[in-house]
Amino acid sequence: MKVIGFAGYSGVGKTTLVEALVVLMTQRGLKVSVIKHAHHHFDVDREGKDSWRHRKAGAYEVLLASDQRLALMREYPQPMELSVQQMLAQLDPAVDWVLIEGFKHGDLPKIEVWRHQQDRLDSGKPLQPLYAQDARVLAVATDAAADLPQLPTQPVLDLNRPEQVLQWLLARGPQLEYRN
Numbered sequence: 001m002k003v004i005g006f007a008g009y010s011g012v013g014k015t016t017l018v019e020a021l022v023v024l025m026t027q028r029g030l031k032v033s034v035i036k037h038a039h040h041h042f043d044v045d046r047e048g049k050d051s052w053r054h055r056k057a058g059a060y061e062v063l064l065a066s067d068q069r070l071a072l073m074r075e076y077p078q079p080m081e082l083s084v085q086q087m088l089a090q091l092d093p094a095v096d097w098v099l100i101e102g103f104k105h106g107d108l109p110k111i112e113v114w115r116h117q118q119d120r121l122d123s124g125k126p127l128q129p130l131y132a133q134d135a136r137v138l139a140v141a142t143d144a145a146a147d148l149p150q151l152p153t154q155p156v157l158d159l160n161r162p163e164q165v166l167q168w169l170l171a172r173g174p175q176l177e178y179r180n
Helices: 014-027 050-056 084-088 162-171
Strands: 002-007 032-036 061-065 070-074 097-101 110-114 137-142 156-158
Touching: 002 014, 002 137, 014 032, 014 097, 014 162, 032 084, 050 061, 156 162
Parallel strands: 002 097, 002 110, 032 097, 110 137, 137 156
Antiparallel strands: 061 070
C-alpha cells in the first residue's frame, strides 16, 4: 500500500482535497482507505442502537458487520493516542492507497495544504508553514502560490485541481510505498 498524509491548519481544505482524490482514485479502480485524525470525544454510533448499548454497558470492542459494511469501535479505559503506524496496522493491507488527513507532525510523507489565510493567527502569530521545517513535506498544495509565506523548495500543486495532485501522487507511487 502507498501512504501519503495531508497536513495543514484547520479550515484550509484538507477534507475537500482528500474527498476529491478518493473519488478520482476509485474511478480509476484503485482501492483507497482514509485515516482521519479526530479530536477527543467523537461518536459514530447513535444513542439507543444495540451497538451503542453494548459499548455503554462496558464492552471493550464492538464490531458491527453486515454484507456491505464493517465497523469496529474500541473503548480505551484511559485516554490513549495511537500512532499513525498503529492505525495503519488496523487497515486491510490489500488497499492500493491510504490517505491520511491530519497528523501534521506525523512521521510519514505528506502534502501540506496551504490556503491563502494571511488574516489567520496561531497564538497571536501568523501561521507558520510546515514545509519550511519538515523534510517529510514532499509538496505544497495551495490556492495562492504567490502568497506563500516563503518560497518552498518542494513542488507546488494547485489545490483547486485535484487531478493534478493525483497525477503527482501516481508518478511518485513507488517512493510512497509503506514499509512498516
